Amino acid sequence: MNIAMQPKIKATSKENTKSENLTEYLIDAIVEGDIAPGSKISEPELAKRFEVSRGPLREAIMRVEGLGLIERIPHIGARVISFSTEHLLELYSVREALEGMAARLAARHITAEEIRSLEAVLSTHSEHIDQVEGASYFHQHGDFDFHYQIIKASRNKKLVSLLCDELYHLLRMYRYQSPRSHSRPEEALDEHKYILQAITNRDEELAEMLMRRHISGSRRLIEQQLDNEQGEEK
Template identity: 65%
Template sequence: MDDKIAGKEAEPVAREPTKSDNLTEMLIEAIISGELLSGSKISEPELSRRYKVSRGPLREAMMRIETLGLIERSPHIGARVITLSETQLKEIYSVREALEVMAVRQACQHITSEELHSLKKLLTTHQQHIVDAKGASYFLQSGDFDFHYCVIKASRNQKLVSLLCDELYHLIRMYRTQFSRLRSSPKSALKEHFQIFDALCERDEDLAEMLMRRHIRRSQHLAQEFLVKNKECH
């Protein structure tokens, strides 16, 4: 009997990751980490050899990455990794600030005790990484290992989740990751995350908004500082 006729929805069938899916993730990480340099021309034959894939899955992966804004195409030049620029940085961070401030306010209303417990464990993991790295770096990971990602998810606002965790997420990660070397004190970033966490525990929307806004502006300032110094060097 058809499930819908029986009055119940069919269970969605989980799709196995394809070669193109896996390649997409590898290329995203290569761009975000700087392995594929900002502004560098993309050679399909070279990438095919490097990742041992045919041109079909590679082109499919490239199209997906282009929709994320990590690759740009121009006539007579072809595909390039996007160039990190001060103009784009300001645009991305202004949108990020507005949306993440909204997300943290809504997370104050909706975050569960279980999510707060998981967030505390996550920050403890980040703290241990800083100790192990002797204060040289912050723990920069994606998805459920990313403090900001978890806060956004806790907002329960699917439009915010879509905008920040799908459309803008990888661009934001690219700036955060490649400018993380400027973070003179990862302990300061961790302290700010713990302060935001405490505000979430208290359900204090105004305090959480103020702390998140200040935290993102500090991150933007460091990124702009890097761009200016990099421009001076060239």
């Protein structure tokens, strides 16, 4: 496991325990590729580097494992997951169904303030695309992520748990570590605008349809890229 980079752990406060800070560090390091896919998680190495006991460390590892970023392999131990084609396409199929539902519910429950926030997010994304001349989409995370905000606006706790906790960081990991050729910035931005317009208009059926179509388009692009890569290897 390569952890030679500077720790990103924030100073411990009343609200943040060592375990929570370690969890945040591990998530970011895995998502951004600082700890590479397939790497073994060395508890002694992490405990020594961050001067923490095994208790908080194991608690952090269990939390990250619960997010699907770490897997335990018999006789080997904890390792960072590696994306397989099957795993990736399954992730997008689940997203298509669940985020379509989230968009439908968001159209029913979203507030004016949340709509303004989504408009601001898309404005920022548009500016970035202009700055890089359409070379990439500007993916932020958490409350600054377009999809994340829509899921939160659904007001469905189970959807929020599944999409913002269990699946969200897997998607972030793929975004960070995938080739730019999987991206379609201007088309994606237009689709986001249409989705937001449907949600703003309280058109539940259209919002769900557009969101499903949007994610399905991303999945097809991934399939095409993977087919091209396999063709080049032959």
